[in-house]
Amino acid sequence: MSSALYTLGRWAARSRRLVVLGWVGALVLLGGTVGLVQQGLDNSVSIPGTESQAALDRLAATFPQISGASAQVVVVAPDGTTVDDPAVQDPVEDAVAAFAAVDGVAAAVSPFDETLAAGAVAEDRAAALVSVQLDEGSSSVPDATKEELAAVTADLRAALPDGAVASLGGELFSAEFPEPHLAELVGVGVAMIVLLLTLGSFVGAGMPLANALVGVGVSLLLVLGATAFAPITSTTPMLALMLGLAVGIDYALFIVARHQDQLRQGLDIDESIGRATATAGSAVVFAGLTVMIALLGLGVAGIPFLTTMGVAAAVAVGMAVLVSLTLVPAMLGAAGERLRGGRRGGARRRG
The missing domain is CATH 1.20.1640.10 (Multidrug efflux transporter AcrB transmembrane domain)
Incomplete structure (x- = not known):
């Protein structure tokens, strides 16, 4: 050597x-x-042979519409008001429609839909949660989709009355490499x-x-x-x-x-x-x-x-x-x- x-x-x-x-x-x-x-x-990450991976594969095969990543928008009403106030509820409903129209979004659920979103409104009616379901897993969602979701959230924030809060988060943003x-x-x-x-x-x-x-x-x-x-x-x-x-x-x-x-x-x-x-x-x-x-x-x-x-x-x-x-x-x-x-x-x- x-x-x-x-x-x-x-x-x-x-x-x-x-x-x-x-x-x-x-x-x-x-x-x-x-x-x-x-x-x-x-x-995209997979761990073959584990129970969690088997469950994810089964979920994707049985319920493909909910196997993708999800995101949530938390809406907090101004002090002294509730999310049922038309000044808050109307912009939220508009934002739900805008989220549903984003490319790559499978569904957007309004917190005021008691059938699909039970428990999405806080007990004191001061906050609500908008759920957004995407077609792809978190690692496959393109940046353009994330940017569109952020833009809709920004529009919602601008439409809400002073003192209200709208924040975007959830699984989609928690697994970035x-x-x-x-x-x-x-x-x-x-x-x-x-x-x-x-x-x-x-x-x-x-x-x-x-x-x-x-x-x-x-x-x-x-x-x-x-x-x-x-x-x-x-x-x-x-x-x-x-x-x-x-x-x-x-x-x-x-x-x-x-x-x-x-x-x-x-x-x-x-x-x-x-x-x-x-x-x-x-x-x-x-x-x-x-x-x-x-x-x-x-x-x-x-x-x-x-x-x-x-x-x-x-x-x-x-x-x-x-x-x-x-x-x-x-x-x-x-x-x-x-x-x-x-x-x-x-x-x-x-x-």
């Missing part, structure tokens, strides 16, 4: 242009391919500061970040490309992103730090890169394999979306290992003497 990694590290350092162009070309090729074949993320946001970028910035303090130079600090970003880029493109063959939830690329950034920075840091130490001991650049890849690279390989095996263990549960998440995360870790063993030595070769730390290295050589 060590001798093979030593040879790989020296080759990557000497052929750094080829290695860098190879990874850039892989990103471009994958990006173009994924743009053509990817089918988008699918947030997380999506990438600004926090990941903040994490990258914090990582840059920590790496700068650890390695003492912008060149050294930038290598682990560049390594992680390339690995994450390739991994996410592979995950998105896999949507052409299987449904993948939005949490899957999130997990691949977070793990890819973490291990990509960590694994590259092993090799860069070892290379810096060896340069300060007076070692030749190519020789130091080879040794760093052979020694720290061996730790990277075994650490990556351990994490990958653990992630693939998610498939033991027999839950499809967990299995998919585990496989995607394992691919991200494996890609981080591969990039660390090739791109990092190439970047170290390009950095040359800038990572040596002239004064310390010179002092040791003179000693």
Whole structure:
């Protein structure tokens, strides 16, 4: 293992242009391919073999009209009045009709319909609940439908007298999947500061970040490309992103730090890169394999979306290992003497 990694590290350092162009070309090729074949993320989740999933499947087969997601609008009358006041009841009835006309809505039930909505009005008549039944499950309802429901609720709120309240909520809005946001970028910035303090130079600090970003880029493109063959939830690329950034920075840091130490001991650049890849690279390989095996263990549960998440995360870790063993030595070769730390290295050589 060590001798093979030593040879790989020296080759990557000497052929750094080829290695860098190879990874850039892989990103471009994958990006173009994924743009053509990817089918988008699918947030529908099922857990085969469980009683709850069997009940949901039976409900969908027997009563398809009520198997979709539901939403509710809570209407509260102004202080001192009730929802039976025409100033409140009339706008609510109009809103019920508007909800029923929204595309994707199976039915909207008025709280004043005692046959279909028994108990939808509070005992003190100060509040009422409008029920909206949709055709699709919560993960399949398009954003356009949610926006239309919110717009009807806003119109209802505007039509109600001062002091009245109309709020939209329910199951439809309680099962949303997380999506990438600004926090990941903040994490990258914090990582840059920590790496700068650890390695003492912008060149050294930038290598682990560049390594992680390339690995994450390739991994996410592979995950998105896999949507052409299987449904993948939005949490899957999130997990691949977070793990890819973490291990990509960590694994590259092993090799860069070892290379810096060896340069300060007076070692030749190519020789130091080879040794760093052979020694720290061996730790990277075994650490990556351990994490990958653990992630693939998610498939033991027999839950499809967990299995998919585990496989995607394992691919991200494996890609981080591969990039660390090739791109990092190439970047170290390009950095040359800038990572040596002239004064310390010179002092040791003179000693």
